[in-house]
Amino acid sequence: MGQLVKIRENLKTVAGPAFAILAALIIGGIILILIGSNPLRVYSEIFTLGMGTYLGITESLKRMVPLLIISAGLIIVFKTGIWNIGGNGQFLIGAILVGGIAPLLVNKFPLYVFFLISSLIGFLGGALWISIPAVLKAKYEINEIIVTMMMDFVAIYFTSYLVKYPLNALPGQFPQTTVIPMEKRLPFIPFTEIHIGLIVGFIVVILAHFFIRKTTLGYEFRFLGENKKAAFYAGVNISKVTIIAMLISGGCAGLAGTNDVLGIKGTFQAEWNPSYSFSAIPLVFLARFNGIALIPLAYFFSFLDIGGEFMSRSANVPVYFVQVIKALMLIFLGVGEYFQKIGKRFWKL
Amino acid sequence: MLLGAFAAFVVALNTQSVYWGLISGILAGLIIALIFGYLVIYLKTNQIVTGLGITLFGIGITSLLFRVIFGSTFPVVSEITSKTDIPYFSEIPYIRSIFSLHIITYISFALLPSAWWVLYKTNFGLNVRAVGENPIAADAHGVNVYRTRYVTLLIEGLLAGLGGAFLSICDLSFFVNNMTQGRGFIAIAIIMLSKWNPSRIFYGALLFGIFTSLTFGLQILGLNIPREFILMLPYIVIIVLLCVLARNTRLPGAFCKPYERE
Incomplete structure (x- = not known):
């Protein structure tokens, strides 16, 4: 009996996100019809290209890495009841620091020490960027949503300046930092073409999951997120917890930047802003801040991304379509929760 | 928007x-x-x-x-x-x-x-x-x-x-x-700077407007500042102003809270 109840509970938690995904796909289909495309064809195209080919699967798994790492930070900061909308900026700052500094270090250290130092640089870069909103939030209660958002725009222009002038490797050509040679980038996992960032991504998400649930500090974070006043009277150091949570989240975004520079691109190019954070936010909410549930969902998102990119070439639907679907998922998640609440009342009557 | x-x-x-x-x-x-x-x-x-x-x-x-x-x-x-030209006034030189x-x-x-x-x-x-x-x-x-x-x-x-x-x-x-470019969020920031006071919003918006047009102005002047720094100026100004003016702003009591009738 107990097992059955547990299964039913689990089904209930899954129902909300499942509803959100389905509803978003349906509304997305209606939008596709309105712009004159065949939704069945577009969806099957996304599916076969993203999931059915070797290239699609490899690319999706690679795309998972930044999503996983950014989401790990977001789980922690959202559980603390704090917002971080500026993940894109922290990502860019982490990436540009690695893009700028890593080429100088590449031949001075053994390969794995080099990776470690670069990751640290990326993490610190992201953490540095979020430290401003974090301190403002902790000391003066200034709304972190606004400040992280503004810092995003500052980061876009700042990195664009850095890559065009001081860090530009080849002045006169398309601005980018010094390219790290192939053999010095993150190695592949054996028998695949996926770099080891994926394993790091899994580890980081699982660490975040257990950190927030099983450790004392994680408990303080959640306490603050659930009830600020109670946390204050229980002696939680609110400004310390706020700052640490935000620094971790910014650092993770910066770490994701390291991954993209060292694992995928090998350089930081101008006009490059993949906006992973705007995918990670719906992702974290769909997973209900659960790091374990996040992993399959992250695969789903990256498969949508990759399938969408391939599909936009073959089916002539702009790639922005995938972004619309993700936004719809975020919107419908709340609607699903409402229906569940109503449903509960309905069954009690 | x-x-x-x-x-x-x-x-x-x-x-x-x-x-x-x-x-x-x-x-x-x-x-x-x-x-x-x-x-x-x-x-x-x-x-x-x-x-x-x-x-x-x-x-x-x-x-x-x-x-x-x-x-x-x-x-x-x-x-x-x-x-639209306002009659008479629009003929005054300079302004x-x-x-x-x-x-x-x-x-x-x-x-x-x-x-x-x-x-x-x-x-x-x-x-x-x-x-x-x-x-x-x-x-x-x-x-x-x-x-x-x-x-x-x-x-x-x-x-x-x-x-x-x-x-x-x-x-x-x-x-x-x-x-x-996040102007909706900037509007929210301006409201916070002005502490929910409509008369101060004018100054906040004016200030943001000045710094945005400054980006065009400074570019035309061709000063030796990289374009990117000029473009990020309005956002930095907003953050700095938030630090100075919007410390511990009091929000309306039920801000962002849904209301459920008992």
Whole structure:
């Protein structure tokens, strides 16, 4: 009996996100019809290209890495009841620091020490960027949503300046930092073409999951997120917890930047802003801040991304379509929760 | 706002009329506000999550539709202008340009005092403030909390749509992806700087306007500052001002909280 109840509970938690995904796909289909495309064809195209080919699967798994790492930070900061909308900026700052500094270090250290130092640089870069909103939030209660958002725009222009002038490797050509040679980038996992960032991504998400649930500090974070006043009277150091949570989240975004520079691109190019954070936010909410549930969902998102990119070439639907679907998922998640609440009342009557 | 900008742009391009463009921008703003209102007031979803969802949806759908409708061309609304000259004043030298602005600009100047008047001098404004501070007490007093919230949201949607429409057809006369560049958030920041006081909002907005136009001005002057630094200036100014002016701002009591009638 107990097992059955547990299964039913689990089904209930899954129902909300499942509803959100389905509803978003349906509304997305209606939008596709309105712009004159065949939704069945577009969806099957996304599916076969993203999931059915070797290239699609490899690319999706690679795309998972930044999503996983950014989401790990977001789980922690959202559980603390704090917002971080500026993940894109922290990502860019982490990436540009690695893009700028890593080429100088590449031949001075053994390969794995080099990776470690670069990751640290990326993490610190992201953490540095979020430290401003974090301190403002902790000391003066200034709304972190606004400040992280503004810092995003500052980061876009700042990195664009850095890559065009001081860090530009080849002045006169398309601005980018010094390219790290192939053999010095993150190695592949054996028998695949996926770099080891994926394993790091899994580890980081699982660490975040257990950190927030099983450790004392994680408990303080959640306490603050659930009830600020109670946390204050229980002696939680609110400004310390706020700052640490935000620094971790910014650092993770910066770490994701390291991954993209060292694992995928090998350089930081101008006009490059993949906006992973705007995918990670719906992702974290769909997973209900659960790091374990996040992993399959992250695969789903990256498969949508990759399938969408391939599909936009073959089916002539702009790639922005995938972004619309993700936004719809975020919107419908709340609607699903409402229906569940109503449903509960309905069954009690 | 972005949707307003987009809708206004498309319609203005097709009808070649500023006014139809503005009206469609307003309509788009209203529709989105209605949807948002239904979600957060009636379904009581988390306002920030849903708002973020709507924002991301706006960015995505406008980029999508722009590409579908125009491919990779960048059409421009031209030869239509709504600049209005105020008689006599517009002939004074030097300050002439102040008196020859778009009609929307004048309307926006008039809006702030009216917002203040509505909020602090009318029954409706009293209701709005009561609902914002303590919806339970307001409800007990016979104020319809839901209706008040819907109405305020619709006003907001109308104005945001208008703002977007102004940006795309009057100010810039073209549309680019994500062209609002977080202006909706900047507006929220300005409100925080001015501590919910309509008369101070004017100065906040003016300051932001000055720094934004400064970006064009400094570029024309050709100073030896990289373009990127000039472009990030408005955002830095907002952050600095938030630090100086908006410390420990008191929010309305029921800010961002859904209201459920017992």
